[in-house]
Amino acid sequence: MKNIKISFLVLLAFVFVFNACKDDEKTETVTGFGSVEIEFDNQAGDKSLVLGNTYKTAFGDTVKFTTFNYYISNIVFGKADGTTYTVPKNESYFLCKQDDETTRAITIDNVPAGDYTTLSFVVGVDSAKSVSAIGERTGVLDPATGASGMYWSWNSGYIFVKVEGTSPAAPLDAGSGERIFQYHTGLFGGYNSTTLNNLKTIKLTAPDEAAEVRENHEAPHFHLYVDVLQMFTSPTNISIAENPYSHSGAYSKTVADNYADMFIIDHVHNH
């Protein structure tokens, strides 16, 4: 009887010690909160995207871009063991614009320390936010100000991805005298009845090293390449002559299916 009691005590002590060890390990390395940077580095094929420069689409059209904007929302970081950290919803809406460098590098604070190997996000504005009360749409979601040019007032909703430019393949626009193409893609599935749903959730895996988020450390950096030319191909090669404009019509599904694979993590940079 006594022996049993003693062995129980020993066991208990072991458990304590083990736990203590675990705790120590945690406090030493991966507790607390840090920051993560995500850079959206826009590309055109194997070159850095420069508005006004000439590129060629998969179909063979010569293009110059004037606008490349997109919404990123609902960011989730994942670890190798499958656990995830979801950025609080209201801090998770970003509008990246090619003509404004400050919008293309975003910093997420208060991320639990850890090694993150995956990154997922929604291209566009999710349906819940798209139908939210006007008072909850601030910053880049304010239809009058922050979302200016990225909101359809006649078919209420945000433009998820906006690509505009000129191409000899495009028809002549009487107003501007230019041959313009326009791909404005939105549609989140509809408020009261179903419409097209062009929301795309993108899940990316870091090619080699994980992003090591640590408290009181410089933020690790997910460096993404976003290839605008991917919007013109895979699965469908877009001919600008045939489809120079796409807005809220059925063709927008083709455009959205194409741009779903324009994001990759080129590398992760730990400081």
Add this chain to the structure above:
Amino acid sequence: MKKLLLFSWFLTLLLLQACNKDENTKTSFQGIVLPANYPAPVYDLSQNPVTEAGFTLGKRLFYERLLSRDTTISCGDCHISYAAFSHPDHATSHGIDNLFGKRNAPAIQNMLWSPTFFWDGGVPNLDLVPLNAIQNPVEMDETPAHVLEKLRNHPAYPGLFKAAYGTDEINTARFLQALSQFMGMLVSANSPYNQYVRKEPGAVLSVEGLAGLEVFTAKCATCHSGALLTDYQFHNNGILDDFSQDQGRFEISTFQEDIGKFKTPSLHNVAVTDPYMHNGKFKTLRSVLDHYSSGVKDSPTLDPRLRQADGTLGIPLSAEEKNYLIAFLNSLTDEDFLRDVRFAE
């Protein structure tokens, strides 16, 4: 004696109170009165409680021409109070630079019950409605951001926003919700028909009107259903057989089966909201009824209820039935609403 004195004091007090009460009803703001025979509103009033200062601001904004690019067009220019805020005599309205739109300006009434707005239902929330008219290149052709800037620089608006919201900040939500307060107040529910439905003392419909109600219930109320006299759904009612100029609900949903479908309008105040249909094709109620009885055009998306078993199109209506229906439709006119000075410019 003492008792009498006490009694007279009591009486005086009562009288005074009665006076006070009268005064209160005259001066105090009534807010939105929900009609007993209407269902619960769709619009969430708790998100935007209507106050006197908010309503006053919203009314001023509704009649404010600064909302347009060149300060020529206000909401009230195409939505006129005595026509239930529709545009009399205009099949389609002339907006900025005298440009014409492609659709008839709909009435603005009972907006709190509408799940969608505009003929194609492209806007799902009352708060988002003004953004469409402001940005439409043939209506106001202005950016909402610039409207806000003009209001901030205006001598009166910062004060009006402060009265409505406590601070003089002018932002998107405040601007839009003040307009919603005004439009939300535009409740029309006092027509002879509505009084009859509520069984109010003295409420009667004429013999013809009652006969018309019977025809209406049998032949029209499948789409013009419920207390608001609309199912808020989208139908192709055979106005055209070629919708290439305006594809209606299809332009929102992108589904082929929605080509040529437009939202069923409410029929409250229908006698004063002419011209009728999405393109303002008909000037009189009689021409609308003639359309349904003998003018329906066929196309793949035509509402099946407009196909009779024998293959003829439309709704069979005798001349007598049309007269009864017109008498009934005239009983839907709410004179109190049309003449309400709180709403007029």
